[in-house]
Amino acid sequence: MSGRHLLGVRDLGAEGIGEVLRLAETFEEVGRRPIPRVPALRGKTVVSAFFEDSTRTRLSFELAAKRLSADVSTFSSSSSSLNKGESLRDTVLTIEAMGVDAFVVRHACAGVPAQVAGWLSGDASVLNAGDGAHEHPTQALLDCFTLVRERRRRFGTVAAGEAVFAGLQVAIVGDIRHSRVARSCLFAFTALGASVTFVAPPTLLPPSLDGWPAEVSHDLDDVLPKCDVAYLLRLQNERMEGQYLPSLREYTATYGLTAERARLLGPSALVMHPGPIRRGVELAAEVADGPASLVTSQVASGVAVRMAVLYLLLGSGAPIGA
C-alpha cells in the first residue's frame, strides 16, 4: 500500500488490495490467540471520528486498533462542538493538535475524509470509514477477504489469495445509487479480475455510469443463474418508499432475494450483504441464514482486515508475532 491515507479502494489497485488481504490472514490468526493482541502500534493514537451513526464499523475499527496495542479515542458528532458552531475544519485541527496518528473518519457527506486529509498539517493518516455515497474501502476489502477465504474453504480453490477473483461473476443488487459499498466493491472486485453486474431499477442507479466497469440489468431472475456471488445491498433509508420505489412489497417482488428466487442460484453461488439486513425486504431470512450466505463471515473478517490496513498505514516496525 502506498500513500499515507486510505480514502478509497480506487487508489489501491490490485497490488494494494492483495497486500491487505495477505496481511489480514496473519492478523486473523492473531485473533484466534488466547490473548489476541500484538504490540505493533504501541504508542500510536487512533481517533475514530464518526460524524454519522455507526455501530459495527466503529466497533470493528476500535477493536482492530486495540488488538494492535494502539491508544483509541472516540469522537462522535452528537458529543462534539459541531453543535456549537465550530467549523468541521476547526474540529479536525483541534483533534490533530492533541497528537493523533490516525483519523478514522465517517461522514454522511461524500468527500469529508479527503477534505480532512487536506486540512491536516502534520503527518497523521486518514482512513475512510464510509463517506456519503462515495466509498467504504474497508468494507470492500473485508468482502474480498471473505470471498477468498470462503471459496478456498468450500471449494478448495488452489489459486493463491486474490487470484480466486479471476473470471468471477458478481451481481450487486439493490440501491446502488445511494451506496458507498456498491462503489467500493465494484472497484475492488473488478481490480482483482471479477465481472460485476449492477441489478437495480433505474431510480436506484447513479445518474451516470460513464467510465464504471459495470454491466447493468433490471432483471434479477435473468442474472441470478449466471452469477457466482449475489451481493445484496440494504435499502438505504425509509424515504425510498414512494419516492424511488412504489413500495417495499413491489421491491421485494422484483429485486428481493426471496427463498423462491434463491433457487435460481447455481449450487456453488454465494450470497453476501454488508449489513444490517432488512430481513424479508432485500434478503429473505432463510437465505440470509442459509448455507450459501457469507453474512456472518463478512462481519468476522472486519477486524482482521482493519488491523491490516492500520498496520500498513501506521506500522511502527514492531513485530506482529507475540
Next chain:
Amino acid sequence: MPSAWPCSTYYSDRGPRLARERQLLITGGTVVDQSGSRRADVLVKGDAIAAVEGGRVLRAPAGADVLDASGCVVAPGLVDLHAHLREPGAEEAETIETGSRAAALGGYTAVVAMPNTSPPADSAAVVRQVLQLANGACCEVLPAGTITVGREGRVLAPMAELAALGVKIFSDDGSGVQDAGLMRRAMEYASALGVVIADHCEDASLVGSGVVNEGAISSALGLPGRPAVSEEVMVLRDIALAHVTGARLHLLHLSAATSVAAVRAAKASGVAVSAEVTPHHLALTEDNLAAYSTAFKVNPPLRTFTDMMALRGGLGDGTLDVVATDHAPHPEEAKDTSMCEAAPGMLGLETALAVVFSELNFPLERVLAAMSWVPARIGGIAGQGGPVTPGSPANLCVIDLARRWVVQPGKLASRSRNTPFAGRELLGKVRHTVFAGEPVVVAEEAQR
C-alpha cells in the same frame, strides 16, 4: 409612478455629493463606449463629464486631479445586476461598505444588491435601510426587492410600495419561485409597475438535496446532484408565463446549454426576456469539484464543458445579454465544512472583468456591453452605463488591458475570501474608477 408612499423621491433627493466642485482629467486613454472606440482625454467637473476631447491633449485646469490612462481603456463604469452585499444581517460576510469597495476595485459604479438579506428586502423598512447605507458607498447601490414575503413563495411582497422607493428589480434569488400560479400573478402585478421580475431558475423538486451538477462527476464523487433539467424546466415555465403576462422577465445566472437554447427560441418568438451569465459559469466547469473543494460549490452548479461553451456561445450571439457576478461572500467557517453543508456561492466583483477578458476571446466592446450599458438598460439604471459624452454623469472605469496579476484572496477588499480564482493569473485590471465624479479607485487602490 404614484407618490403616495413616504420617501418616494429618495433617489432624486440626494443632490450633489460634493460641496466644492472637483475637477478631474483622465489623460492618454482610449474611450470605449456604445458609440465605439476613440483616443480621447476626458475632463470631469463635479459629478458630470465636461469634455471628451480626441483632437488635442487636454490641459489640466488649475487644481484638477489627473488620472493617467495611457495605454488604458476609458469606459463607462461597470454595472452589476446581481450581487449579494449581505447587509443587513450577515455583516460578518460583507457590508455595503466593503462590497461597494470591492465593486469599485472591479470597475463597477453601480451594483444591484440582492434582497436575500436577513431580514430580506421585502418591506419598505429594509429597502430604506439599504438605501441609507448606500449613501456612503463607493458606488451606486440599488436595492432589489423580493417577489414574495420572506422569500417563502407564498405571499406577494409589496411591490408597488418598493417600486415607489426606486426598486426596479424583484427577485427571490437564492431560490426560485416554485409555485407557477404565484409566479404568474407576480408577473401580472409587476407588468403594471414597469419593473423586472428576475428569477433564480431551479425547480426545487428536481434539485432535491443536490450540491453539484448531476452527471458523471457527481456519480463518481458520490455527491447528490442538481440536474441541468431543473433549470431548464423553470426557464421554460417562466418564458411561457412572461409570454402570457407581458411581464419583463430576467433570468438570473443561467448555467445549462439547454437553458441557452430555450432563451434563444424565446427571443426569436418575441418574448420580453433577458438573461445573464456569471464569470464563473463562463470560466469554470464541474471538473473543479473533483477534489471536493467547497470554493467551487455554487447554485446553480458549475456544469460540463459543453454547457460552458454553450454559455460562451450564448453571450457571443446576444442570447445572453449580461454578465453578472452573483458575488456571494461567505465567511471561512461556512466553507470549511463538508460539500453538503458548505454555503453555495463565490466572490465575483473584484475579478469579474479580468476573468471574462482573460478566459473569453471576445472583442472588448462586447464584454463592456454585457457588463455596463446593457445591464444599465435592463435594470433601468439612469446615469450609468455611459455614453462617455459631455453632460453625462461621470461614472467611469479605466482598464489596463495589458496588466497581468495574480488573484490573492488575502488582498481582496471583500470581507470574505471565497474566490474560486485564488492563485490564478488574470489579464486586465481596473486602474482607476470614477463614481459620480469622485476618483474612488486610483492606481488600483481604493481611496476610501
